[in-house]
Amino acid sequence: MKVAIFIGSISDKKTMKAATEILKNFNIYYKSYVISAHRLPDVLSNTIKKIEHEGTDVIIAGAGLSAHLPGIISSKTILPVIGVPIHNNNGLLGGMDSLFSMVQMPKDVPVATVGINNSYNAGLLAIHILSIKNMDLKKSLLEFRIKKRKKLINEIEQYL
Template sequence: MKVAIFFGSISDKSIMKITAEVLKQFNINYKSYAISAHRLPNVLSTTIKQIESEGTDVIIAGAGLSAHLPGFISSQTILPVIGVPIHGHNSLGGMDALLSIVQMPKDVPVATVGINNSYNAALLAIHILAIKYQDIRKLLLKFRMKKKERLITEIKQHLLP
């Protein structure tokens, strides 16, 4: 059971680090790669083949600006790909990346989360893995129950007398 985390630039590392932190909470093995789909397409293609042969189950790919990475990866594999649009520090605020990832053509799907929301990308990957792995399923159910209990407690503390 593995997750591959890709990001198109070293500058995306701080956003994608959150993905790794969430996966660690669920004892999920992962590997990360910083490979530009535009600058190193052959290296990326080779890496995708490698992770498939290693038994990777899900890919999370974060990219900003034109955000070509998640779509390129999806075009090279049948593994589920979750795209994380990253704010490219331009006037578009990450909307360019979001639209690039979410508007994939037919037959090249990429599940897409909100801008800079690598936390939700990790949780979506965990939900996908929970279909196949009972230990992850149990941890996910426990995690969701704790979140629900915390929310109920918080709401009760803020009710009017």
């Protein structure tokens, strides 16, 4: 099971850290790439071919502003692509520009999109996708959910 994480700029690495942490928690192998879709389109295309050949199962792509990276990746592969819209200090729209860019993909080029800066959910969604064919991972994911549920119930009971 492999996940590829793409970010369009080194400045987005901090936002994508939560995805890597949840993947590590489930012992999912991942590799990260910093490639601008606009500035290095040929490098991006070659890297997508490479990760497909290596057996990557899911792609997570974070991008800000025009946020074309996840859509361009999706146009070049049939692997599932999870987009993380990133709000950065250069944008004036609070990440909404990135969010709209990802969720308004044209037909036939899907990008599953999580909330602004929510790379944690992108990582968890990748784990859900991978668990479809891996029973050990599915079991771990169910245990994770039960543990989270019990923790929440305990927190709520403290306030009752």
